Amino acid sequence: MREYLLTLCVTAAVTFLLTGPVRKFAIAWGAMPPIRARDVHREPTPRLGGIAMFGGLCAGLLAASQLTNVGEVFRTSDEPRALLSGAVLIWLVGVLDDKYGVDALVKLGLQMIAAGVMVLQGLTILWLPVPTVGMVAVTPMQGTLLTVAIVVITVNAVNFVDGLDGLAAGMVGIASAAFFLYAYRIWYGYGIQNAAPATLIAAVLMGMCLGFLPHNLHPARIFMGDSGSMLLGLVLAAGAVSMTGQVDPDAMSLFSGSERNAVLETVPVYMPLLLPLMIIAVPFVDLVMAIVRRTWNGRSPFSADRGHLHHRLLEIGHSQSRAVLIMYFWAALISFGAVAFSVQSANALLVPAVMALSAVGLAVLLMPRFRPRAPHWARRVVPPRYRGGPRDGAASAPGVPGKGSGEPADGLSATAEGPGETAGADPADGAGATAASAHPVAPAHRPAGLHGATAVGDRQRFPTRRRIDTRS
Numbered sequence: 001m002r003e004y005l006l007t008l009c010v011t012a013a014v015t016f017l018l019t020g021p022v023r024k025f026a027i028a029w030g031a032m033p034p035i036r037a038r039d040v041h042r043e044p045t046p047r048l049g050g051i052a053m054f055g056g057l058c059a060g061l062l063a064a065s066q067l068t069n070v071g072e073v074f075r076t077s078d079e080p081r082a083l084l085s086g087a088v089l090i091w092l093v094g095v096l097d098d099k100y101g102v103d104a105l106v107k108l109g110l111q112m113i114a115a116g117v118m119v120l121q122g123l124t125i126l127w128l129p130v131p132t133v134g135m136v137a138v139t140p141m142q143g144t145l146l147t148v149a150i151v152v153i154t155v156n157a158v159n160f161v162d163g164l165d166g167l168a169a170g171m172v173g174i175a176s177a178a179f180f181l182y183a184y185r186i187w188y189g190y191g192i193q194n195a196a197p198a199t200l201i202a203a204v205l206m207g208m209c210l211g212f213l214p215h216n217l218h219p220a221r222i223f224m225g226d227s228g229s230m231l232l233g234l235v236l237a238a239g240a241v242s243m244t245g246q247v248d249p250d251a252m253s254l255f256s257g258s259e260r261n262a263v264l265e266t267v268p269v270y271m272p273l274l275l276p277l278m279i280i281a282v283p284f285v286d287l288v289m290a291i292v293r294r295t296w297n298g299r300s301p302f303s304a305d306r307g308h309l310h311h312r313l314l315e316i317g318h319s320q321s322r323a324v325l326i327m328y329f330w331a332a333l334i335s336f337g338a339v340a341f342s343v344q345s346a347n348a349l350l351v352p353a354v355m356a357l358s359a360v361g362l363a364v365l366l367m368p369r370f371r372p373r374a375p376h377w378a379r380r381v382v383p384p385r386y387r388g389g390p391r392d393g394a395a396s397a398p399g400v401p402g403k404g405s406g407e408p409a410d411g412l413s414a415t416a417e418g419p420g421e422t423a424g425a426d427p428a429d430g431a432g433a434t435a436a437s438a439h440p441v442a443p444a445h446r447p448a449g450l451h452g453a454t455a456v457g458d459r460q461r462f463p464t465r466r467r468i469d470t471r472s
Helices: 002-029 049-065 072-076 079-099 104-120 140-161 167-190 193-216 225-246 259-265 267-273 281-296 309-315 320-343 350-365
Strands: 127-130 134-137 454-456 459-461
Touching (some): 049 225, 072 079, 079 104, 079 225, 104 225, 140 225, 140 281, 167 225, 309 320
Antiparallel strands (some): 454 459
């Protein structure tokens, strides 16, 4: 465990230290695309955060190769080399996309090529545990197709969910933590050496996410871009392929019966890792919904829009920070719940606990839909949004509905979190124009000396100042 923790710390430290210089390089190189209709941020922000993540990945693998126990993985398996080869290719594609833009179909083809490179070097699915059947060996062609499918699905799922500050890095970090606990239990608890590469991959992935998150939390100073999101997806998929397709559950010797019975009894252990869908369940649901939505509307599945889960959370009233925390909660509940079920599948309290936490998460998610009005005596101690009307002694200003109640007027937008950001300024968000655009000089930002302005429609009319004749 100490060597894995050391690898994690080295990866996180290198990623964290590289992110600052990478940000300056991205600004100098011009990797700051203009604001798009679907973007939530309101200021151009540099991308290319994947460069720092890739540096952390290389540093973590290099440090692990020099350790006593973990270093055996590099001498007995080709999976770390296969991972690095695929990561280099998909990282280069992401860097080019962040700077110049790459066509969606071309990018999809290059993702398949990166997965194929890993397959050629030995990182592929060899067999699958199937319920009621047992271990099913797959042909090389079937293994290649399954591996490529897992990599492409995971890469695009992580890429689709990368829409808010810190969202993708946090969710992948949570998933990799759950994956690490499971893989380490198989490797250390049962002595199965084939699980060591997956454990190492999970530790390195955690370090990449932890090192980048301080720079990416709201308000983000740098975005990971496609160079980071696709890299995270590929590393996560590589760990899942290594664990699922190359570890024989019958080697755990949990049961003395036949191999078929052993697989049948250990299905709760291996079902979460047959595909990486349980670990990245939330991004995968977002991916499926996006494809169905765009296809139903007659658009390309790769065309961008503002219908992702995080966009919907913002639309119902959550702030950016709260939307990210909600997504974190569901990712942790699903991934850690799956791992807990694989360990304690017979525990009668596990299912009620998961259901109770799901109910709490659902209540928090739907909270903006229900705005209870606090009684008069409690208005001073509750947030402004839950107050029934204007504050005591403060009447609503004429022409500005809702002033004093803590809620913006209909059609206007409240100031968003973070400097220079305005919620709902995007026309695609359906919230209309911002207050600053509707009223060029808002009362809260009126310059000194311009008192007595009156609002007339969408314009501000100020009294004419007396001119002072300075001519002699």
